[in-house]
Amino acid sequence: MKRLDTGSAEFEAGFVALLADRETESGRVDKPVAAILEDVRTRGDAAVCELTSKFDRLPLTPDRLRISAEEIDAETAKVPQDQIDALNVAASRIEAFHRAQLPKDMEFTDADGVTLGQRWNALDAVGLYVPGGKAAYPSSVLMNAIPAHVAGVERLAMCVPTPDGVLNPLVLAAAKRSGVTEIYRIGGAQAVGAMAYGTETIRPVDRIVGPGNAYVAEAKRQVFGRVGIDSIAGPSEVVVVADNQNNPRLVALDLMAQAEHDELAQSILITNDTAFGEAVAAAVETELKTLTRSAIASASWRDFGAIITVANWDEAAKLVDRIAPEHLELMLDDPKSVFAKVRHAGAAFLGRFCPEAVGDYVGGPNHVLPTSRTARFASGLSVYDFLKRTTYIAADREALEKIGPAGVTLANAEGLEAHALSISARLGNS
Amino acid sequence: MKRLDTGSAEFEAGFVALLADRETESGRVDKPVAAILEDVRTRGDAAVCELTSKFDRLPLTPDRLRISAEEIDAETAKVPQDQIDALNVAASRIEAFHRAQLPKDMEFTDADGVTLGQRWNALDAVGLYVPGGKAAYPSSVLMNAIPAHVAGVERLAMCVPTPDGVLNPLVLAAAKRSGVTEIYRIGGAQAVGAMAYGTETIRPVDRIVGPGNAYVAEAKRQVFGRVGIDSIAGPSEVVVVADNQNNPRLVALDLMAQAEHDELAQSILITNDTAFGEAVAAAVETELKTLTRSAIASASWRDFGAIITVANWDEAAKLVDRIAPEHLELMLDDPKSVFAKVRHAGAAFLGRFCPEAVGDYVGGPNHVLPTSRTARFASGLSVYDFLKRTTYIAADREALEKIGPAGVTLANAEGLEAHALSISARLGNS
Structure with a gap:
């Protein structure tokens, strides 16, 4: 586990190394x-x-x-009832969120009389x-x-x-x-x-x-x-931003919930209190003694874990954007104000009672998320992955008279004569 | 150019060949x-x-x-004013459509007191x-x-x-x-x-x-x-669905506007009147005599062009879905009723005065579209390609008490103890 402090002269080099550490070559298969x-x-x-x-x-x-x-x-008859019940809670909540996510078709007619739209299927x-x-x-x-x-x-x-x-x-x-x-x-x-x-x-x-x-x-x-x-998932990561009003053990468990996935998983704590960071580090050691997946979690924490001390939450938000983490927890009094400053994260968990594991199972939003800094340009799985759009244009003669000539000019400039003719012939100009 | 008729016994084999024809191996670079x-x-x-x-x-x-x-x-000072004007018409219309396409953020609090949302950046x-x-x-x-x-x-x-x-x-x-x-x-x-x-x-x-x-x-x-x-574009294609009330020359020009792009481009006419199809075929030959890009368009039409006769527009819509064309023109009296039956197309152009070239330049919707049957699962370029979503969950103790236990059950069923503990410890159960 690395200890970093934004106030230290070595911070930038250490932070860059933290981001680069897990870049692995995939095997040649x-x-x-x-x-x-x-x-x-x-x-x-x-x-x-x-x-x-x-x-x-x-x-x-x-x-x-x-x-x-x-x-x-x-086979399903063998599943204990409490697991079936839990599965139903999770499924219903995931359904509700993704139903709310469904996009609507769009259509409008503009001032030139052209009708434009897009339809989802x-x-x-x-x-x-x-x-x-x-x-x-x-x-x-x-x-x-x-x-x-x-x-x-x-x-x-x-x-x-x-x-x-x-x-x-x-x-x-x-x-x-x-x-x-x-x-x-x-x-x-x-x-x-x-x-x-x-x-x-x-x-x-x-x-x-x-x-x-x-x-x-x-x-x-x-x-x-x-x-x-879908996107090819890399190793998973969490950034927990926490002030010293949190129970160190809860923060430690959240970090370990990520670390227990995989030796390449990465758990990072960002805090404004170095002493609190040390309390969390100690709590991690305590938990690692008893966790069933301790071997995996220990390796992940040892190789890729980090505790970063920042001067304030603005600094934290800037670091979060540079990490672009898959998961972001904001265990703060006013998580929304910090969340408003973050641009790059796959999924966020706001407040002291919202561990990332809620999102893995029963929150509702998807747990298939962009890993390894790809939250800079990618999003979690969603209904959009299973829909596609058809855009459309409807024009009558009057509308084509208005917008067509510019199309003819551009088609000719690009040397595409049939493109130009397909418009101009309709307007009786060729 | 292939002539196919859905009423013929050879139709299915010919249609399958039409779809398979352009499957090319990309070079090894x-x-x-x-x-x-x-x-x-x-x-x-x-x-x-x-x-x-x-x-x-x-x-x-x-x-x-x-x-x-x-x-x-x-350099831009060298561009003729009519081209600058045309560029401005096109740019303004493209801007307007894509602005209308911008998605809205979403947030709601559900019956369990959990706040869920997604934010676009x-x-x-x-x-x-x-x-x-x-x-x-x-x-x-x-x-x-x-x-x-x-x-x-x-x-x-x-x-x-x-x-x-x-x-x-x-x-x-x-x-x-x-x-x-x-x-x-x-x-x-x-x-x-x-x-x-x-x-x-x-x-x-x-x-x-x-x-x-x-x-x-x-x-x-x-x-x-x-x-x-973005997606890797393959050769381009158009399907024109047209009745015999159209001017054959206009249909021919639309087919050639696609064919002049590339020898691998594909232009397909679907009509309910074989004689009209032949009139279009004749008009294509006439246009090919004078088009500046005749060599390219001729090769494309010869190798991949097709005229398909159908019994009715329902049959046409079914064939369109099997082709899943990049571009679809519906030159019919009631194009919307046929469009309503189509599921797979990149972009559609409705009516007798809306050639595909309008969409290439001045329509407004994007002309970067899914090619080579990928409209089955892909969409045209859009604002979505330059945005990503962060989903979020906010829960307080009361909300976690409601949804947390199911999460604990599932985490334990999956053997992820730290996941389970991160929830149960917050509820004072471990």
Whole structure:
């Protein structure tokens, strides 16, 4: 863990190093992934079944690719009722937020008599990738599937690998609750290929979303263009801005909630009180003694954690913008006034009773967020990812007479004669 | 040009071939591009100057990378007044449409007492790539720069190669009119690298947009993640849906306006009258005799053009959705009723007096649109490309008491103990 103070001469160098630290080269898996995609594209189901047998130790035939409704019901029946209840609370709140997010169509007629508009339509079909094994988070299923469902996507296909054939009941329950229409027991680049190109059994989709390992990320990169993809997530981070009126243990737990995700996760505390920062550092050490994921959280905190002392909250807001964190907590008396000064953050959590974990599960806004400084230009997953716009123009002769001549001039200046003629001939000028 | 009829037994095979025809493999330029990017990243201005000397035959020093305000003024003074006037008409209309497109922030407090919201912020800095030579379209400068300016982007850097040092006055005039804040006389992968990584002279940007050749497209692909990029444009297409009440020559000109762009462009007429289709085919042949870009338009029409006869407009709307065209013209008595049935199109042009060329220049909506069937999942360029959302949650103790327990249950189910503790400790339960 690094200690930095904006009042120190070494601050700038230390802060720049903090931002650069986690820039890692992704592994080179482009060639094996290209081979898998080509295999799936040309041989379809047969390739998918062979690859699943090889990578997931699961012999499959095409008729068993899809997890049946009976299997789903049998598995979800195993989920304890309190988890089902919690899933419903989360799903309902995520639904409500994303419904509020739905954009409206727009149309107006301007002074020249031209009618202009834009109309939103849902994608026809979306593919949702869900990692298998330990990285299978039911909350991620909710966060990826519900916005698509709310947007109006009719076909929502999910792929989840089931190594050795083991199904994850809570993941299946989350899929069922979120409007997923079909689930396939496949993973890796072969699942991405199946969703992008289609096979005899799996119809192709228009966009693929959801987290995955390096192979899945590279496969999404390679099929991009044929289908849409979501952004490739990097390691996760949180910035907690806290004054000394907070309980150090609560701040420490929030920092550790980020750190326990991944050794590459980054947790940063910004405070205006060095002594408070030290109290938090001590509380972190205490918590690390007992946390079940202590090994991961310790490594993350040791390598990428930081406590930064600032002179005031304006300075804090400026640092936040330079970090452009995925998650921002403002544990202050007046969090809104500081939040108003921040431009770059994926999601913000305001007040002393709003830990980031609320946003992971039950807040309502999406937890799929821009990581690794990409909040400078990117946003969290939303209904917008599952909608697209068609703009339109309607003009009659009178309107074309008004705006057409300028178009003719520009078309001719660009040397595009047919463009110019298509307007001027309508006006009887050629 | 292909003739297809939905009433024929061969229709389906012919239509599928029509969609597949233009699927081309992009050239393999990933290695030379990677080398150029690495060179620019490590050596900055020196690399950019050397590469510009090599590729554009233009010896440069770092102090000459940027085109000065005096040069811009001197060049734009050469533009004829009618072109300046036309540029102003186009720019004002593009501004008005994109201003209407600006989304509003959202906030609400729900029944549990949780305040939820999302806030839009502009990107800090955007890089605009403009091709040099013949492909330099002033209208593209307007269409890329104005949405960024309207969104509130403060820094709008443009790179335009000037082979042999030749500047394009109308391109510079368009940049000046659109709020571009700085212009560099560089192009290719080296320009993309300079904007993504920054050099001693050129500060890095957050997102790079604008069309370019295969090297530029590959460079954007490689810097994606460090910065945002726009979609990679493929060959362009139009579908014209027209009844026999239209002047065949006007329909022919609209088809040729698309075809004159590029040998890979695709122009498709859908009509309910085979004889009218033949009249349009004849009119195309007549126009091709005199068009200045006849060679390009002829090749495009010969290889990818099509006239499809349908039984009714419902059938037409279904075919449009399968094509998911970049541009859709509806030259019908009641274009709105057919448009209402279409889900997948980049931009639509309604009525007999609204050729697609209007949208290229003076309509107002953006002319940077999803090509090659990507309108299934993608949208045209817009203010959204230059904004990003921060979602937020505010909760007090009472609100956390209501929604927190479900979060604790799910966090524990996912094995994330610190997540659970960060909520339960605030509620005094751990």
